[in-house]
Amino acid sequence: MKLRKVFGTLLAAALCFTAFTGTASAEESSEEPVTLTFFHYKSEWADAFQEVFDALEADCNIRVVQESASSTVYFETLQAKLISGEMPDIFHMLVGKSNFDAWNTECADLSGEEWVSKVPSSIIEMCDYDGKLLAMPLAMEGYSIAYNKDLFAQAGIEELPTTITELREACEKLEAAGIQPFVNAYTDVAHVVRRMFTTPFAHRENAMEYFNDVLENGGDFTQDASFNAYYDFLDLTMEYGNEDALTMDFNTERSAFINGEAAMVAGEGMWMKSIAENAGIDINMGLMPILTSDNEEIENVLFNIPQSFCVYNGSEHVEEAKIALNYMLTSDAADKFFTVMGAYPAYSESSVDISAMGDMAMDFQSYLDEDKTFVMFGPSFPAAAQEDIFASVQKYLAGKCTREESLQEITDSWNRNINQ
Amino acid sequence: MISKSKKKNVWNALIFLGPMILLFVIIKILPLILGAMYSFTNWNGISSDYDFIGIQNYITMFQDSQTWTSIKFTLLYVIVRVVLINVLGFFLAYCLCKKLKGVNFLRASFYIPNVIGGLILGFIWKFIFLQTFPQIAEATGIKFFALSWLGTEATAFWGTIIVDIWQNLGYMMVIYIAGLMAVSRDYMEAASIDGANSFQTLRHILIPLVMPAITQCLFMSTLNAFKIYDLNVSLTGGGPYRTSEAFTMNIYNTAFTSRQMGLGAAKSILFILMIVVITEVQVNLTRRKEVQM
Numbered sequence: 183m184k185l186r187k188v189f190g191t192l193l194a195a196a197l198c199f200t201a202f203t204g205t206a207s208a209e210e211s212s213e214e215p216v217t218l219t220f221f222h223y224k225s226e227w228a229d230a231f232q233e234v235f236d237a238l239e240a241d242c243n244i245r246v247v248q249e250s251a252s253s254t255v256y257f258e259t260l261q262a263k264l265i266s267g268e269m270p271d272i273f274h275m276l277v278g279k280s281n282f283d284a285w286n287t288e289c290a291d292l293s294g295e296e297w298v299s300k301v302p303s304s305i306i307e308m309c310d311y312d313g314k315l316l317a318m319p320l321a322m323e324g325y326s327i328a329y330n331k332d333l334f335a336q337a338g339i340e341e342l343p344t345t346i347t348e349l350r351e352a353c354e355k356l357e358a359a360g361i362q363p364f365v366n367a368y369t370d371v372a373h374v375v376r377r378m379f380t381t382p383f384a385h386r387e388n389a390m391e392y393f394n395d396v397l398e399n400g401g402d403f404t405q406d407a408s409f410n411a412y413y414d415f416l417d418l419t420m421e422y423g424n425e426d427a428l429t430m431d432f433n434t435e436r437s438a439f440i441n442g443e444a445a446m447v448a449g450e451g452m453w454m455k456s457i458a459e460n461a462g463i464d465i466n467m468g469l470m471p472i473l474t475s476d477n478e479e480i481e482n483v484l485f486n487i488p489q490s491f492c493v494y495n496g497s498e499h500v501e502e503a504k505i506a507l508n509y510m511l512t513s514d515a516a517d518k519f520f521t522v523m524g525a526y527p528a529y530s531e532s533s534v535d536i537s538a539m540g541d542m543a544m545d546f547q548s549y550l551d552e553d554k555t556f557v558m559f560g561p562s563f564p565a566a567a568q569e570d571i572f573a574s575v576q577k578y579l580a581g582k583c584t585r586e587e588s589l590q591e592i593t594d595s596w597n598r599n600i601n602q
Numbered sequence: 603m604i605s606k607s608k609k610k611n612v613w614n615a616l617i618f619l620g621p622m623i624l625l626f627v628i629i630k631i632l633p634l635i636l637g638a639m640y641s642f643t644n645w646n647g648i649s650s651d652y653d654f655i656g657i658q659n660y661i662t663m664f665q666d667s668q669t670w671t672s673i674k675f676t677l678l679y680v681i682v683r684v685v686l687i688n689v690l691g692f693f694l695a696y697c698l699c700k701k702l703k704g705v706n707f708l709r710a711s712f713y714i715p716n717v718i719g720g721l722i723l724g725f726i727w728k729f730i731f732l733q734t735f736p737q738i739a740e741a742t743g744i745k746f747f748a749l750s751w752l753g754t755e756a757t758a759f760w761g762t763i764i765v766d767i768w769q770n771l772g773y774m775m776v777i778y779i780a781g782l783m784a785v786s787r788d789y790m791e792a793a794s795i796d797g798a799n800s801f802q803t804l805r806h807i808l809i810p811l812v813m814p815a816i817t818q819c820l821f822m823s824t825l826n827a828f829k830i831y832d833l834n835v836s837l838t839g840g841g842p843y844r845t846s847e848a849f850t851m852n853i854y855n856t857a858f859t860s861r862q863m864g865l866g867a868a869k870s871i872l873f874i875l876m877i878v879v880i881t882e883v884q885v886n887l888t889r890r891k892e893v894q895m
Contacts, residue, residue, distance in 0.1 A: 258858045261648055284648045284861050369841060371859075428842050429732055429753040566860035569844065570668075576843040580754075 215243040216502045221263070221270035222248065223256035224489065226456060230519045237515035244502050246272070253372070257281075264288065271497040272506060275317045275490045276376075278561025279397055280568075282311040289316040290495040295504060297511050300530045302550065305488045307390075308557040318507045319488035321525035324469055324546030324555065325377060325451025326484045331466040331541070333361050333445040342468075345476040346414060353422040356445050364423035365444035367435035368579055371572040376560025377485070378449040379571055381472050382412035384556045385480050393559060400597035404589040411474040413578065413585050419448055420579060428580055440465050448472055451485075452542045455524050469545040484549040487558050488528055563596075570595035634874075640867040647863035659868035668844060669869065672852035673876075679759070679848065680827040680880075687767050687823050688816070691774030696804070698775070699782045709779070713772035720769065724836025727765045728752070731837075758838045758846035766833055770826065774819050781815025782808070813892040821885050828877050849873055 222231070228250055235246040249270070251259045256274065263269050269288065275281060282289075291314040292298070298306065301319050309317040334352075337359040343349040353363040368374050383393045385408045395401070403409045420427060423444070439447040440458040442465065447454075451469060458465045473481050491510070493503040510516055511529050520527045520534045526543055527534050536547050549555050563571070571592050578588035641659055645652035663669050698709055715723070731751040739747035751757045785808060793803045809816075831850040834840065840847035840855075847855070853873060857866025 261858065264648060284646055287649055369839070426732070426750070426753065429750070431728075566856075566862060569855060569859060573668075573843040576841065580842055582843065 215239060215245045216499055217245045217247060218272060218497075218499055218503055218506055219270040220246045220248040220272045220506075221260065222250050222274040222491075223253040224274070225250040225252070226460070227519075227523055227525070230523050233522075234510055234513070234515045234519050237513065238506060238509050241513075242505055242509065244506055246506055269494050269496060271494055271499055271503045273492055273494065275492045276561045277305075277308045277317050277319070277488060277490050277557065278559070278563075279311075280563055280565045281561045282316055284565070285492070286311050286314075286316060288492075288494055288496065289314075290493040290497075290500050290504075291315060292318055292493065292504065292507070295508060297508060297529060301528050302530070304553070304555065305486070305490075305528060305557055308488070308562075309490060317490035317492045318511065319490045319528035320511055321489045321520065321523075322528050322546070322550075323452045323487045323489065323526065324484050324542065324549070325449065325453075325487065325558075326472045327446050327448050327470050328439065328450045328454050328542070329446045329468050329470055330439070330442060330444075331468050333442060337361055337445070342470050343473060344471075344478045345481065346411070346418065346473045347476055349473045350418060353418070357422065362422075362424070362444040364419045364446050364448065365430075365435050365438045366419050366423040366427035366448070367430040367432045368427050368576060369430060370432050371568055372560075373432055373449050374575055375563065375568050375571045377487075377558060378472075379412075379563070379575070380485050380556065380559040381415070381474060382406070382409040383559050384483055384485070385411065385472075385474055387480065389556065393562070396596070397562060397600060400600050401593070403593045403596070404586055406589075408474070408480075409589055410585065413588075415448075415472060415474040416575070416579060428576060437461070451487075452524070452526065452546060455540055455542060459524075467540070467542055469542045483554045483556055484546060485558050486546075486550075486555045489525075564599035566599040567592075567595045570599075637867045638871055640864055641871050642868075643864045645863045646861045647857060647866075648861070652864070655864070659865045660872075662865055663868050663872065668847070668852065671845065672847045672849045675759070675846060676828065676849040679763070679830070680824060682763055683766060683827040684820065684823045686763070687771060687774055688819055690767065691771055691819065692778050692816075694771065694775045695778030695782055696808075699779060709772075709775070712775055715769045716772045718769070720832035721836045723765060723769055724833045727761075728837055731761055752838055753842060755842065755845040758842060762830075762833060762837055762846060765837060766827075766830065769833075770823070774823060777815055777819050777822075778812065781812035785811045810891070810893045813888065817885060817888040817892065820888055821881055824881055824884055825877065828873075828880075849876075 220231075220235075228248060231248055235248065239245045260270075260273060275285070275289075293315040295315075295318070297318065298315065302322075305319045305322070306315065309315055309319065333356065337352075337356045339352050339355055343352045356363040382403070383389060383396070386392055424430065424438075435447060436450065436454065436457055438444055439450070440454060440461060440463050449472075454467060458467070469484060471482055471484055475481060491507055493500055493507065497503055510519075511527070512531075516527070516529075517532060517534050519525070520532060521538065524539045524543065526536070526539065526546060536543050546555075560568070574583075574588045574591040574595075577583045577591075578585060583591075642654050642656060643652040644655050644658075694712060698705055698712075702708070718726075735747045735749075735751050738744070749757055752761050789807050789811065790803060793807050798806070829850060830848050831854070834846070834848045834851050838846040840851055849869070850873070853866050853869045856869060857863050
């Protein structure tokens with residue numbers, strides 16, 4: 183009985199306390215700046231973002247409250263927020279046709295913004311949907327094959343391979359030196375499909391034209407040289423890689439690579455630098471193209487994930503959100519953000535020193551300057567086909583079907599789902 | 603006089619049941635009706651406009667081979683899991699109702715895995731299968747541990763079964779223990795005086811008397827086997843090549859990853875029908891075997 187009394191008093195006290203604090207914050211809010219909500223899936227950037235937002239509040243009287251979710255559940259969470267009426271004012275976007283098909287009705291048009299002409303046109307093209315510019319690219323993350331420079335030197339590889347034949351020779355040299363050439367984890371749809379499966383679409387003449395055509399009209403991948411060549415590359419990585427590629431998760435794969443247990447990893451890129459730094463590992467990494475055939479010309483490209491952001495068109499503060507986006511890309515605070523996070527700015531007039539970002543960023547820059555990069559195609563693939571492509575590639579790698587059967591399944595799923 | 607008390611009854615019912623019924627309608631009935639409605643649309647789950655497309659989703663659903671793969675996986679999973687978990691659960695309960703030393707400790711040990719959440723358990727066991735098993739295999743040379751765990755269709759299936767049973771066995775055991783304890787010792791003594799051996803006692807006295815517990819356990823384990831999701835996601839993620847994708851996960855992937863909310867809703871309607879029919883049949887069958895005292 184006594185205990186209950188004490189408990190009751192405590193509860194009442196807690197209630198009073200919350201009531202008081204409630205009124206206090208309500209009084210303060212009359213002087214407060216406009217508050218925007220910001221939702222993203224790069225939790226490793228959260229602290230650096232916060233510094234940009236602190237500067238933004240001081241300069242423009244706009245406060246940004248951020249929230250992040252794991253990239254694996256990000257879009258589902260965003261969907262839940264939309265339906266429950268809690269849509270953030272600014273949200274992260276993985277640019278591509280399929281994602282814009284779903285989200286275009288929620289994105290404000292950013293066409294007239296100042297930064298538009300100062301962002302690489304290849305990315306602007308991907309952010310364009312029905313003549314509207316739906317997202318602002320903030321930072322670019324180059325990827326293809328990440329390789330360990332020290333291990334390459336140890337195996338006596340002086341020149342980077344430029345064809346699949348040379349890549350095979352390099353693998354043999356590595357093996358001769360007792361180094362595992364590849365580490366593979368083909369267990370994640372983002373990795374196997376969205377990132378890696380960009381390759382067969384991009385490795386050809388007039389790749390953009392081809393890609394837009396198959397997105398519009400469908401296609402037949404079974405007899406296509408680039409798709410077959412891509413399977414040659416997959417075979418090569420399996421031949422010179424770990425046996426448990428179909429059960430290893432990507433965290434294990436990444437830690438194996440940054441710990442020097444393998445010389446190369448495909449489908450990974452510039453984000454490996456911050457992962458290695460967070461793990462306190464000093465590793466000398468470079469970026470090279472995925473090599474699927476002996477046609478040097480079409481093989482010599484890198485891929486690029488532009489981390490981009492959209493403004494919610496139902497927001498009460500669309501204009502402020504646009505100001506905030508501009509600030510995130512072009513201000514001095516933004517430069518500091520790019521430098522600290524080693525993120526490659528998507529803004530050509532940024533004063534960030536790229537050479538300070540390490541060799542991978544430099545490698546990426548040289549391809550960017552020659553216009554030999556493609557924005558990752560995966561987010562443009564029909565949403566319903568992505569899981570099918572994933573399963574078909576895995577089935578092939580497990581030896582459960584032939585290359586023709588795998589490509590036939592992918593072709594069927596693609597053509598069935600393009601116009602949904 | 604009667605009508606007055608009846609009136610009072612109505613008021614009582616409204617006051618005590620009303621709020622609960624209202625909540626039930628809002629949280630359960632309404633979403634069910636909405637879900638059924640969406641199953642006739644091509645809604646992607648995001649856009650504010652959609653069209654009614656009749657039964658097209660139901661046709662697409664049955665034409666999709668992945669639907670059948672996941673239904674087959676789920677049904678097989680339900681059968682194997684329900685049989686194994688109940689046989690083992692009953693056996694454990696039977697043993698732990700004997701006068702053994704440390705019986706309480708053993709009961710607690712078997713129950714503890716049930717306290718851990720399925721998601722965490724999935725990740726822990728994934729680590730055990732992928733990292734620990736190969737090392738055990740290397741140290742002992744036992745072939746069982748050297749299998750490509752979770753990497754093939756069969757090992758993914760049995761891996762999930764092993765973890766699920768390990769987790770939920772204790773729960774079934776507790777219900778069976780409660781059932782067994784409730785059986786009066788008189789019947790057993792009477793049976794042994796009549797010269798029945800322990801198997802005969804078990805078969806003809808004990809099992810019929812704990813039939814209510816069996817009905818309950820069968821029902822619960824069937825239902826939970828159908829509803830498996832968290833373990834499936836964290837342990838195999840549906841892999842390899844979507845062969846261990848349970849129907850729940852298939853529904854989720856269709857509705858959210860593939861952004862076909864309409865098709866996903868259609869699949870969930872089929873799922874509800876499947877569960878209702880199968881559990882109803884099963885409860886009716888076992889109920890008939892129950893003895894009235």
